[in-house]
Amino acid sequence: MTHTVRANMAGTLLEILVKPGDPIAEGQDVVTIESMKMHLSIPAERGGKVVKVRVKVGDFVNENDPLLDLETS
Numbered sequence: 923m924t925h926t927v928r929a930n931m932a933g934t935l936l937e938i939l940v941k942p943g944d945p946i947a948e949g950q951d952v953v954t955i956e957s958m959k960m961h962l963s964i965p966a967e968r969g970g971k972v973v974k975v976r977v978k979v980g981d982f983v984n985e986n987d988p989l990l991d992l993e994t995s
Contacts, residue, residue: 925968925992929983933957938979940990944972953977953989970994 933955940952951963952972970992977989 923994924973925970925994926988927952927964927966927990927992929955929985929987929989930964931955931957931962932984933962933982935977935979935981935983936961938975938977939963940972940975942972942974946970946972946992955983964989966992968992968994 935953936956937954940946946966946969948969949965952966953964955962955964972990973993974991977983
């Protein structure tokens with residue numbers, strides 16, 4: 923099963939903390955976004971293995987935009 927981690931707010935992507943193939947745990951931070959001059963981490967809602975990163979550093983994302991795909995069990 924595949925799960926997509928989505929942005930929970932609009933902002934500029936500052937850092938991607940995972941790469942394809944990485945195992946991640948539920949609640950683990952996967953990206954950092956700057957919004958209104960604050961740096962905010964976005965966690966994964968589920969654990970799994972990163973299949974695809976859909977964004978790059980410097981991208982502007984809107985709320986609910988896809989950030990990465992996870993393979994979950």
